[in-house]
Amino acid sequence: MIRENLRTVEDRIQAACRQCGRNREEVQLIAVSKTKPVEMLEEAYACGCRDFGENKVQELVDKYERLPKDIRWHMIGHLQRNKVKYIVDKVYLIHSVDSLRLAEEISKEAVKKQVTVSVLVEINVAGEESKFGTTAREAAALVEEIAKLPNMIVKGLMTIAPYVENPEENRLYFAMLRQIYVDIIHKNIDNVCMKELSMGMTGDYETAITEGATYIRIGTGIFGEREYTSVQ
Ligand SMILES: *Cc1c(COP(=O)(O)O)cnc(C)c1O
Numbered sequence: 001m002i003r004e005n006l007r008t009v010e011d012r013i014q015a016a017c018r019q020c021g022r023n024r025e026e027v028q029l030i031a032v033s034k035t036k037p038v039e040m041l042e043e044a045y046a047c048g049c050r051d052f053g054e055n056k057v058q059e060l061v062d063k064y065e066r067l068p069k070d071i072r073w074h075m076i077g078h079l080q081r082n083k084v085k086y087i088v089d090k091v092y093l094i095h096s097v098d099s100l101r102l103a104e105e106i107s108k109e110a111v112k113k114q115v116t117v118s119v120l121v122e123i124n125v126a127g128e129e130s131k132f133g134t135t136a137r138e139a140a141a142l143v144e145e146i147a148k149l150p151n152m153i154v155k156g157l158m159t160i161a162p163y164v165e166n167p168e169e170n171r172l173y174f175a176m177l178r179q180i181y182v183d184i185i186h187k188n189i190d191n192v193c194m195k196e197l198s199m200g201m202t203g204d205y206e207t208a209i210t211e212g213a214t215y216i217r218i219g220t221g222i223f224g225e226r227e228y229t230s231v232q
Contacts, residue, residue, distance in 0.1 A: 003043070033053065054077070074092060075095060106149075120198050153191065
């Protein structure tokens with residue numbers, strides 16, 4: 001099932017790239033494996049996946065220990081400051097930095113472990129109350145502050161768009177994220193190397209690609225529906 005799903009996703013990524021004249025290489029697929037067992041990640045790995053996304057620290061660490069070391073782990077979920085220390089030396093990219101306090105903690109732990117951590121700043125472009133992320137207005141100032149911290153690089157921006165039936169409804173939000181990104185690039189902030197836009201999930205990744213996504217985060221479309229139990 002995973003192999004076929006990956007093929008379908010790949011075909012659709014290629015079609016979206018063709019439609020807007022982008023190179024396939026500009027878009028990196030992240031297989032979002034949260035809640036899924038290690039065996040399913042191994043299957044995706046066997047199909048060539050090397051980028052996996054998780055949203056819980058403990059789960060990311062467990063899977064990190066059990067799976068091959070050439071996997072690039074993406075932390076895509078809300079991150080609590082007291083858990084930063086467990087992942088700074090294991091993650092390839094943290095997509096969900098939404099406050100200076102969190103960034104300071106990441107920087108502090110990165111210095112301690114002598115690593116450099118790449119991060120994206122998460123923006124709640126639609127202003128949904130239920131979602132984490134800084135506001136569009138505060139984004140540039142936050143990027144500027146984070147860029148001053150040691151052992152940290154701001155690589156770009158991330159957003160989680162609203163859940164919609166018709167992906168076209170999210171085009172506006174993807175375009176907004178890209179605009180914020182372009183505005184920040186034009187500020188030429190020291191130590192900021194903005195080149196990534198993490199946006200688009202199973203329901204709307206083609207729209208995100210046509211609006212400039214460089215990372216798309218796909219869970220259901222690869223691994224199938226998630227089952228959440230009350231005890232996690
Ligand atoms: C779960 C999750 C995804 C993947 O969602 P699907 O709709 O299953 O593709 C992407 N991004 C984030 C931040 C997530 O938490």
